[in-house]
Amino acid sequence: MNIKTKLYKEQLKEWPEMGHHIMAQFDDEKVIVYQSYRPEIGNFAFQNQYFGGAFSVHRMTWIKPNFLWMMYRNGWGTKVGQEIVLAIHLKREAFERYLNQAVYSSFQNDIYGSKEEWQAAVKNSNIRLQWDPDHDPYGNKLVRRAIQIGIRNLEIVKYAKEDILEIEDISEFVKEQHQFVLNNELDALLTPIEKPFIPSNKQTFKLLKLSGE
Template sequence: MQQPQREIRAVHTASTVTVYQAYAPEIGGPAARAGRFPAAWKRDRMTWIKPSFLWMMYRCGWATKEGQETVLAVEIDREGFEWALRNACLSSYQPGVHPDRATWQRELRRSPTRVQWDPERDLHLQPLPYRSLQLGLAGEAARRYADEWTVAIRDVTPLAHEIHALVRDDDLDSARGLLPREEPYPAAEGLLSSLQP
């Protein structure tokens, strides 16, 4: 069955959604141990969250890139996740969605959340023909993410290394078996309508 071009695929429960981020160990370690982001986590900066594990692996190079050696699985409240989507705008101007560039720029200034759709990745981190959500959180959204929406934080760096080792050994079936089970997210009707170029 063909994948929709743009769809949120994530590990989710009735009340939570799991997203991924990668940090230097001095941020990632304390966050995983405490189950919440430490005071050193900058709440006034934009932070990008990704429901796709493999897109995160592409971004952090299987937890090898400098400053991204610790991969966190952050379980957040579904209500918070959907608030972020409802208050989002696309991170780039799209003629089919926005009446003009000035309107998009006004939206961008007002919105605490940005949506970007990037090519999903396979186990070799090559692009696939469909896209995955990236959500940029700034201002109120970043603060709420860190201090209200976060339910649990786990360090999944060992899992990233284990899957990467299997991929290097060309044992793709075993690697695939360890991937988090990401399923289409049941977004309420209309939630993504203004976020689909």
């Protein structure tokens, strides 16, 4: 597995407790995001290193850079249709491109002049963004907010084949770590190393209402 991990409880001491943060594992080349699929789609993506086959480019796909938010969403890979958990090594430039284009899924009166202006932005954008409560390993809500990004139209075509450096199937790792959660053994729980991601575009930083700098 090409993801760097660390004990959850050690990371917990370093993570911000509140605010809007893009928690992710990243470097100068890539940002790791997570998705879960039924075997037909997930296995194809892992084996071929791109999204194809039963994967549809005609519907929006959502990516999540935060591992524990993904685990909350897919029930640690136990939900039907989300059994195959993928770690997608996304080109950093692609991730930044998504952020720069992102339009909120819900109306924000401090960003858009009117609901009509927002609706027009949604219609014309290929990228959606949504802030949700982050979650702990047990699925409990946190004060800190976690981001998820929706991709569609021309951008989903690029995402499926051009924007990805590597696709890993981390389903077994997820199952192993889930056992520690089920047994209340968080001292042994490993999670991917994550820290707040800061977009290079200062206007995007402001638009996303990110906490920090």
